[in-house]
Amino acid sequence: MSDSFEMRPIARIRSDFGSKFGVPRQSxxxxxxxxxxxxxxxxxxxxxxRGLEGFSHIWLIWAFHQSQRPEWSPTxxxxxxxxxQRVGVFASRSPFRPNPIGLSSVRLDHIAYTDALGPVxxxxxxxxxxxxxxxxxxxxxxxxxxxxxxxxxxxxxxxxPTLEVExxxxxxxxxxxxxxxxxxxxxxxxxxxxxxxxxxxVYGFLFxxxxxxxxxxxxxxxxxxxx
Numbered sequence: 501m502s503d504s505f506e507m508r509p510i511a512r513i514r515s516d517f518g519s520k521f522g523v524p525r526q527s528x529x530x531x532x533x534x535x536x537x538x539x540x541x542x543x544x545x546x547x548x549x550r551g552l553e554g555f556s557h558i559w560l561i562w563a564f565h566q567s568q569r570p571e572w573s574p575t576x577x578x579x580x581x582x583x584x585q586r587v588g589v590f591a592s593r594s595p596f597r598p599n600p601i602g603l604s605s606v607r608l609d610h611i612a613y614t615d616a617l618g619p620v621x622x623x624x625x626x627x628x629x630x631x632x633x634x635x636x637x638x639x640x641x642x643x644x645x646x647x648x649x650x651x652x653x654x655x656x657x658x659x660x661p662t663l664e665v666e667x668x669x670x671x672x673x674x675x676x677x678x679x680x681x682x683x684x685x686x687x688x689x690x691x692x693x694x695x696x697x698x699x700x701x702v703y704g705f706l707f708x709x710x711x712x713x714x715x716x717x718x719x720x721x722x723x724x725x726x727x
Contacts, residue, residue: 509633511539511621513562516679517629518706520566522691525579526593527560527604528625529659529689532682534609537621537634544618552621553611557640560604560626563633567595580655582694591653604628605640661688663721671726679708687714687721 515535517523524530537560552558575586576594589597606623613619621637665687672680692703699717702724706712713725 507563507635509540509563509635510543510637511537511634513560513626513628513630513632513634514538515626515628515630515632516682516708518709520629521703522686522705522707522712523629524627524686524689524691525659527606527627529627530682530685531607531625532685533625534678534682535606535623535626535628537623537637538617539619546613546619549611549619549621552608552637552639555608555639557605558608558621558623559638559640559645560602560606560623560628560634561636561638562602562604562628563635564595564597564600564602565631565633566629568600569596572596572598578654579694580659584695587654601635602628602632605645659689661685663688663690663716663719665721665723667723667726671723674710674726675708683707683712687712687723690716690721692716 513535514537516533524533572589573596574589576589576592576596577583577586578592578594581587593602595602604627606626609622609624611619611621665684667684675683686707691705697716699715702713702715704711704713710726712723713727714721714723716722
């Protein structure tokens with residue numbers, strides 16, 4: 501029996517996030533976020549998706565390809581605890597793990613069948629950087645995957661919008677109309693690291709092919725540039 505396993509991506513995500521900064525910290529927090537799962541060869545086979553259209557949600561199993569480290573640590577500092585308190589790596593969803601594997605539950609909006617790319621899964625609520633390799637896809641089963649009685653430890657409550665977002669109309673016009681709601685929702689969740697609270701600092705991240713720059717003062721987030 502082998503002590504190691506070789507894996508290859510079956511697909512890659514196409515999302516609006518060009519970098520890790522700004523990505524929601526969990527899947528499903530921003531339903532307005534649209535993304536597409538584009539299969540690699542030889543997995544562009546419609547038969548591999550037969551029956552998937554009957555499921556409303558799916559699991560994406562993927563690789564933290566931008567967060568790999570040569571050594572692992574038994575403890576991490578999750579953002580939910582302000583980035584100052586350490587917990588065990590297996591009690592967190594930190595990307596810095598012995599094996600860099602991520603898990604996301606997303607809503608399956610529809611499946612498009614194309615000549616150029618084969619079947620493409622259009623999903624909502626993904627928390628993945630553009631280009632993230634997908635290792636596997638499994639259907640979400642409500643009776644087995646949902647446990648209403650479960651406790652969530654230090655992350656028992658979902659992240660909620662905490663900031664009032666202000667975007668000048670002239671800047672908002674630079675984004676496609678179907679991306680504006682998603683940007684507002686992402687910013688309202690406060691994408692800053694928890695330990696950064698400088699009102700004079702200008703933050704920025706890539707979204708929908710644009711660089712979005714903003715400041716935060718108290719509970720007010722002001723977008724200062726989109727270019």
